[in-house]
Amino acid sequence: MASASPSEAGSRPPPPRLLLIGAGGHGRAVLSTLRDAGWPDPIGVLDDGGASLPGVPCLGPVSRAASLWREGPRAAHVALGQNALRRRLGEELLALGFGLPPIRHPSAVLAGDAELGQGSIAMPRVVLGAAARVGPHAILNTGCIVEHDCVLGPGCHVAPGAVLGGGVRLGAGVLLGIQCGVRPGIAIGEGATVGVGAAVVADVPAGATVAGVPARPRPG
Numbered sequence: 001m002a003s004a005s006p007s008e009a010g011s012r013p014p015p016p017r018l019l020l021i022g023a024g025g026h027g028r029a030v031l032s033t034l035r036d037a038g039w040p041d042p043i044g045v046l047d048d049g050g051a052s053l054p055g056v057p058c059l060g061p062v063s064r065a066a067s068l069w070r071e072g073p074r075a076a077h078v079a080l081g082q083n084a085l086r087r088r089l090g091e092e093l094l095a096l097g098f099g100l101p102p103i104r105h106p107s108a109v110l111a112g113d114a115e116l117g118q119g120s121i122a123m124p125r126v127v128l129g130a131a132a133r134v135g136p137h138a139i140l141n142t143g144c145i146v147e148h149d150c151v152l153g154p155g156c157h158v159a160p161g162a163v164l165g166g167g168v169r170l171g172a173g174v175l176l177g178i179q180c181g182v183r184p185g186i187a188i189g190e191g192a193t194v195g196v197g198a199a200v201v202a203d204v205p206a207g208a209t210v211a212g213v214p215a216r217p218r219p220g
């Protein structure tokens with residue numbers, strides 16, 4: 001585990017005030033993570049339902065992002081649980097010029113040579129192992145373990161308590177359900193879903209939904 005010396009830590013720029021996208025349950029979890037990590041409160045939240053977050057005003061629908069960028073906020077985070085939408089909006093914000101700094105809860109343990117992509121978040125008690133690479137717009141949710149040498153494509157969600165053995169590969173937009181386990185070296189294809197509590201012991205094709213112990217394909 002790499003840890004910054006006090007002088008290195010002192011020279012880091014302070015974290016920016018973010019524009020958040022999404023004021024639902026995941027938005028509240030992201031806000032809590034930001035506060036625990038000492039980030040300043042977000043400048044506001046964009047939500048198509050007009051919802052705000054505790055202490056964070058709603059600044060309008062998501063379509064306001066471009067005009068807001070011209071007014072000042074330069075960094076954002078898409079706090080939506082839906083993988084494809086989170087990734088699409090994240091890419092749109094990047095194209096507008098927003099920075100999407102990765103967010104890390106202070107209780108998360110990230111190996112010094114692990115990578116957490118832009119727009120991604122490591123929630124409380126996440127463990128990210130040596131040389132693991134997490135692409136952009138990912139959610140590493142509470143208490144999940146992504147072991148050494150895993151590679152996650154863009155827009156994945158590893159749900160609370162899920163455990164990936166070493167060298168697992170996830171395509172874009174994969175959802176690994178709560179407390180599932182994935183055998184080392186397995187490949188899970190783009191857009192696949194793994195059910196709550198599943199044990200994945202064989203590769204999963206793109207777009208498939210698997211569940212159970214051992215995990216088997218399910219219709220739809």
Ligand SMILES: CC(=O)SCCNC(=O)CCNC(=O)[C@H](O)C(C)(C)COP(=O)(O)OP(=O)(O)OC[C@H]1O[C@@H](n2cnc3c(N)ncnc32)[C@H](O)[C@@H]1OP(=O)(O)O
Pocket residue numbers: 141159160176177178193194195196197198209210211212220
């Ligand atoms: C902070 C957070 O909350 S992060 C949340 C992250 N999200 C998750 O972890 C959810 C992952 N999703 C699941 O596990 C879902 O149950 C899925 C994708 C596997 C299946 O969803 P659906 O297609 O809607 O299935 P549905 O609920 O209609 O159930 C269909 C059947 O599968 C069974 N089933 C559903 N999920 C599972 C599962 N994980 N393992 C075993 N069987 C299951 C149901 O009991 C039902 O069986 P029956 O037909 O014999 O009654």
